[in-house]
Amino acid sequence: MLKLLFYWLLFALGFGALVGVIYLIVLIVNKFANKRRTAPRPFVIIFVVMSLTWLGFMVHGHVVGRWNIAVRNFNFKMPSSVLPASFDGYKIVMFSDMHIDGWHSNPEKLQRVVDEINRVNADVVCFGGDMITNNFHELDSVSDILSGIVARDGLYAVTGNYDCQRYVRGLTDDERQTNVDSLLALLGNMGWRSLINDHVILRRGSDSIALAGVSSRPADHDSVSVRQYLTQALEGIDSTVFTMLLTHDPTMWRGNVCDSTNVTLTMSGHTPAWQLRVGSITPAEFLSTENAGWRHCGNQHIFVSVGLGSRMRFRIGAAPEIVVITLHSSEQ
Numbered sequence: 001m002l003k004l005l006f007y008w009l010l011f012a013l014g015f016g017a018l019v020g021v022i023y024l025i026v027l028i029v030n031k032f033a034n035k036r037r038t039a040p041r042p043f044v045i046i047f048v049v050m051s052l053t054w055l056g057f058m059v060h061g062h063v064v065g066r067w068n069i070a071v072r073n074f075n076f077k078m079p080s081s082v083l084p085a086s087f088d089g090y091k092i093v094m095f096s097d098m099h100i101d102g103w104h105s106n107p108e109k110l111q112r113v114v115d116e117i118n119r120v121n122a123d124v125v126c127f128g129g130d131m132i133t134n135n136f137h138e139l140d141s142v143s144d145i146l147s148g149i150v151a152r153d154g155l156y157a158v159t160g161n162y163d164c165q166r167y168v169r170g171l172t173d174d175e176r177q178t179n180v181d182s183l184l185a186l187l188g189n190m191g192w193r194s195l196i197n198d199h200v201i202l203r204r205g206s207d208s209i210a211l212a213g214v215s216s217r218p219a220d221h222d223s224v225s226v227r228q229y230l231t232q233a234l235e236g237i238d239s240t241v242f243t244m245l246l247t248h249d250p251t252m253w254r255g256n257v258c259d260s261t262n263v264t265l266t267m268s269g270h271t272p273a274w275q276l277r278v279g280s281i282t283p284a285e286f287l288s289t290e291n292a293g294w295r296h297c298g299n300q301h302i303f304v305s306v307g308l309g310s311r312m313r314f315r316i317g318a319a320p321e322i323v324v325i326t327l328h329s330s331e332q
Contacts, residue, residue, distance in 0.1 A: 066102075066315040067109055069308070069322065071116055074294075076265060076301070077328040083242045083264075084207035088329040093117050093151070095322050096128030096248070096269025097307030099162065101138040107145060113308065113322065114148045120324050124202065125151040127192070128269035128305060129160025129216065129248030134168055136183035139190075147190045153202050155192045159183070159215040160248035160270060177217070195246060197229040199237055210237045212263070214247040226252045234261060250304045254289065258297035266302040267325075 095117070103110045117125060132138045139146070149155060161167075163183055165176045184194045193200070195213020202209050212233040214226070230245075230252070237243055243263045247253075250268035257263050271291045289295065295302050308320045 066310045066320060067106070068315075068319050069109075069113065069116065070319045071120075071322045071324060073324045073326070074303070075328055076325050077330055078242065078264065080329045080331055082299075083327055083329040084204070084209070085329045086204035086207040087209055087242070087327055090204075090209075090327040091120060091122045091124075092244075092267075092325040092327070093120050093122040093125045093322065094128060094246075094267045094303070094305060094325065095126075095308045096305045097130040097160070097309050098127075099133045099309035100131055100142060101133050102309050104138075104141060107142060110142055110145050111148075114145055116322055117149050120322075122151045122324070124153040124211065125149055125155045126211070126246050126267055127155070127157035128246060128267060128307075129158050130162040130269065130307075130309075131157070131160075131187070132183065133162050134165065136179055136186055139183075139186055143186065143190050149191070154200075156200065156211060156213060156246065157187055157192045157194050158213040158246050158248055159194065159196070159217070161216050164216050180217070195233070197232040199233055199243075201241075209242040209244065211244045211246065212237065214245065214252070216248050227256055230256055230261070234263070237262075250291070250302060253295075253302045254297065257302075258300055261300075264300060265325075266300070267305070267323075268302060269305045269307050271304060271306070 095113075159180060163180060165171060165179055168176070171179075184196070187194055194215065195211070196215045197213070199210050199212035202211060214229050214233050217225070217229075226249075233245070234243070239262050241262075243261075243265075245257060245261075245263045245266040247266065247268050249270045250266075251270075253266050253268065257266055292304050292306050295304070303323065303325065305323050306319070306321055308322065310320070
């Protein structure tokens with residue numbers, strides 16, 4: 001609800017900016033027509049200036065901001081008693097919230113994303129959900145490009161709320177699930193393994209670490225489902241194994257993962273800082289403490305990506321990102 005209100009506020013501000021532009025045009029036309037007119041009141045001038053400023057931010061966010069992709073590198077250090085030394089230097093690429101329909105008009109920029117990911121020479125690539133916005137057919141025209149992503153230990157994905165078509169009206173949960181299955185099949189053809197409340201063991205010689213995934217499903221309506229899915233995803237992982245979790249919604253972390261599991265590193269997306277950030281301040285803070293960047297709970301950590309795509313076709317301050325996390329094993 002808060003997110004919806006926020007976007008309505010942006011719409012209202014944008015409408016105000018449009019009114020301000022029209023008013024400014026009228027003033028200019030009247031001036032050149034030599035029509036007598038009283039000087040505009042100060043509050044009108046302030047309104048016009050603020051409207052034009054906001055319009056400038058919105059235009060920049062649409063034309064430049066949403067394509068200004070950042071590659072963000074982080075080092076994640078753990079003692080060798082937690083992370084085997086053979087995984088020292090292990091590179092994880094994580095990205096989220098593609099909303100792939102927004103890339104149809106710029107396939108060359110999508111190719112740049114693939115090139116940037118492959119340039120990392122990652123051991124594993126993880127996708128945090130919301131590949132689509134409304135329909136799995138959005139992938140049809142760009143699947144060949146995304147199929148170019150490679151990693152030594154594979155490509156892994158979870159589904160997000162938009163992947164489940166929760167906001168497409170007129171569908172039953174069964175119909176939504178059928179469409180999700182079609183999306184998963186398409187991702188599989190592109191080389192991705194979807195972790196539907198499941199895990200995979202990644203090996204280096206005799207050592208291993210685990211990557212688990214909790215996926216959104218069309219019928220998820222309560223926290224009980226989330227706990228059940230998390231239990232299912234972690235089932236069978238030895239408690240001594242360094243475990244990573246890939247999940248779309250970061251709001252489940254503090255109440256279900258933190259202090260309740262042996263998951264050391266969680267990677268998530270979902271919020272995407274509501275595509276608006278000034279410094280470290282974002283409206284997404286109203287939704288969750290875990291809204292962007294790193295958070296920790298004791299020795300458990302979560303990174304929340306602000307995503308790569310744009311549900312609303314702009315980004316102001318919250319640059320789209322490809323995240324590179326390099327694991328380091330130390331003696332201490």
